[in-house]
Amino acid sequence: MRNIIRPYVPILRWRPAEIAAVEKLFPEDRDKITPLIEFIMPAPSIDRETREVKKTPKEKFLEKLPGVATSLLKSCGREPVFIDVHLLDSDIRATSFKEILSSSSDLDLFSIPVIYVIPVTSTDADMETRKIAVNYAKESGHGLCIRIDKSHLKDTDLSKHLTDFIEVNKLNISDLDLLIDLRIIDSGTEAAEVVKSLNLLPNLDGWRSFIVSGGAFPKDLTNFNSGEVHQLERTEWKLWNDICDTITSRTPFFSDYTTQHPIYEYVAAIGSASIRYTDDEKWYIFRGKKPGHIDRKTGIKGPGREQYIAHAQTLVKRDFYKLDKYSFGDAEVSRIASPENIKPGSPTTWLTVSINHHLTLAAHQTSSLDGVPEEHS
Numbered sequence: 001m002r003n004i005i006r007p008y009v010p011i012l013r014w015r016p017a018e019i020a021a022v023e024k025l026f027p028e029d030r031d032k033i034t035p036l037i038e039f040i041m042p043a044p045s046i047d048r049e050t051r052e053v054k055k056t057p058k059e060k061f062l063e064k065l066p067g068v069a070t071s072l073l074k075s076c077g078r079e080p081v082f083i084d085v086h087l088l089d090s091d092i093r094a095t096s097f098k099e100i101l102s103s104s105s106d107l108d109l110f111s112i113p114v115i116y117v118i119p120v121t122s123t124d125a126d127m128e129t130r131k132i133a134v135n136y137a138k139e140s141g142h143g144l145c146i147r148i149d150k151s152h153l154k155d156t157d158l159s160k161h162l163t164d165f166i167e168v169n170k171l172n173i174s175d176l177d178l179l180i181d182l183r184i185i186d187s188g189t190e191a192a193e194v195v196k197s198l199n200l201l202p203n204l205d206g207w208r209s210f211i212v213s214g215g216a217f218p219k220d221l222t223n224f225n226s227g228e229v230h231q232l233e234r235t236e237w238k239l240w241n242d243i244c245d246t247i248t249s250r251t252p253f254f255s256d257y258t259t260q261h262p263i264y265e266y267v268a269a270i271g272s273a274s275i276r277y278t279d280d281e282k283w284y285i286f287r288g289k290k291p292g293h294i295d296r297k298t299g300i301k302g303p304g305r306e307q308y309i310a311h312a313q314t315l316v317k318r319d320f321y322k323l324d325k326y327s328f329g330d331a332e333v334s335r336i337a338s339p340e341n342i343k344p345g346s347p348t349t350w351l352t353v354s355i356n357h358h359l360t361l362a363a364h365q366t367s368s369l370d371g372v373p374e375e376h377s
Helices: 016-023 055-078 090-108 129-142 156-167 191-198 235-246 306-317 328-337 348-366
Strands: 008-014 036-038 053-055 080-084 116-121 144-149 178-185 207-217 227-235 253-256 275-278 282-286
Touching: 008 016, 008 090, 008 144, 008 207, 008 348, 016 055, 016 348, 036 116, 036 227, 080 090, 090 116, 090 129, 116 129, 116 275, 129 144, 191 235, 207 235, 235 253, 275 306, 275 348, 306 328, 328 348
Parallel strands: 008 036, 008 253, 036 080, 080 116, 116 144, 144 178, 178 207, 207 253
Antiparallel strands: 227 282, 275 282
């Protein structure tokens, strides 16, 4: 039986920049990943003059909900994609999950290629959301992903909970994916301790796929001085490699949060004009200042978005730059760095660039591993 799950599972939020990063992957690189999409509550709409809320996050999300299936088709096509709704408000979580899954199935009837959606749930998800995920998994034949976070990994009853969940819901373990999400990973996260817990998981060879995820990118860039290029270790990549070298059971697939922090928080403030670039073992952070920031002491207005052009021109001269043919993101870096260009791009542009490049690089890193699944058909 062919394994439809690719060896790299990036966790992405349902935001324009991140979805565009997937959509703009080169086909040969898109074939190497199975994205996990986390649906999130959008920012409220605020009236610029009165500063009053015009639309609440819930109103905005429900307004966009009918178009989700079409957007999924555009960005993911027929390739498998995991869908997770645990970050949505509890009162709309189950109904939104049901509509996303059912609308994806309805769209299948009229579209080629079809959408291959795999629902994500956990053993402690609310009963209604879990029921919707299980029913869809059975009806669609697409299977189900069970996501376990770090706080439950050392639970002495975890193995029994997983086994009971499978038996009670009459699921076939060969149709299930097991995702262990370590969330925030730092230098204190020991591979030996993680492996000790992983080796206690039930029947690892029986699952359709076994995935270990986590992220080390910081919450924000406030600890990095502006006007400098900083290096940051890809700690989750090192940890995952150490796990693969240590584990005595099944080798897991790799998963991360790309160049985003593992814990999602909505931030209303405008950030600095900085860019993030992934290399094999490190991230490089080209730290800028908040565009148009006025110094309180001097009253002098700082640089604007043209900082992005300067960052791009610095990046293309570095030996770790992968050149413009490497990915859509790298082509954009080269375009923005060109002498004739005067358009710096927006924060959304640079988030797409950063994540698209990261997805490409991580896909290349993991596709060379032993045990890569066969092509999906």
